[in-house]
Amino acid sequence: MSERMSEPVLSAVRDNDEQSHVELVLPVRPELWVLARMSASAIAARLDFGVDAVEDLRLAIDELCNSCAVGSEADSRMRLDYHWDADSVHVSCQVAPVADRAHGSDPHSSHELSERILDALVEEHEIEGVKDGTRRGWLTKRRLAEL
Numbered sequence: 001m002s003e004r005m006s007e008p009v010l011s012a013v014r015d016n017d018e019q020s021h022v023e024l025v026l027p028v029r030p031e032l033w034v035l036a037r038m039s040a041s042a043i044a045a046r047l048d049f050g051v052d053a054v055e056d057l058r059l060a061i062d063e064l065c066n067s068c069a070v071g072s073e074a075d076s077r078m079r080l081d082y083h084w085d086a087d088s089v090h091v092s093c094q095v096a097p098v099a100d101r102a103h104g105s106d107p108h109s110s111h112e113l114s115e116r117i118l119d120a121l122v123e124e125h126e127i128e129g130v131k132d133g134t135r136r137g138w139l140t141k142r143r144l145a146e147l
Helices: 030-046 049-068 107-121
Strands: 009-012 020-027 072-085 088-098 123-130 132-141
Touching: 009 107, 020 030, 020 123, 030 049, 030 072, 030 088, 049 072, 049 088, 049 123, 107 123
Parallel strands: none
Antiparallel strands: 009 020, 020 072, 072 088, 088 132, 123 132
C-alpha cells in the first residue's frame, strides 16, 4: 500500500438545502478516530445541538468505530458517511477487510456492551456482523427539543 493511500481522505458533497453529506476514509487506527469525532461535532454544532447532545454524539462515534473495527486487519480501511438534515445526524461506518471473528475475545460480550452504550447515547443504531469481509454499522442522533 502506498503512503498516499494510508492517509485520511475527506470529501464533502452538499446535496441540497435539506440534507448534506460528508465522507471520511481512514486507516483503522484509533488515534485517527479524532477526525471522525471532530467531523460529527462540527456537524452537530452547526445544527445547534446542545452541548450534551454533541458530547453524546462524540462518544457514540467512538463506540461505532470501535465496534466496526473488531477483527480488522493491519491494512483495513474505515469509511464513515455523515448525512444530516435540520434535526438529525446519521453516520454509517464500514470497515474492510475484517476477519469473521475477533481473535482472543468474546464478540458477544463486547457486542452487548456496545449495544448498551449506544442505546444510552443515540436514538437509533445497529452494528452488523461481518459479511463478505466487511463489517457495517450506523447510528442516528436527533436534536431533541429542549425541555
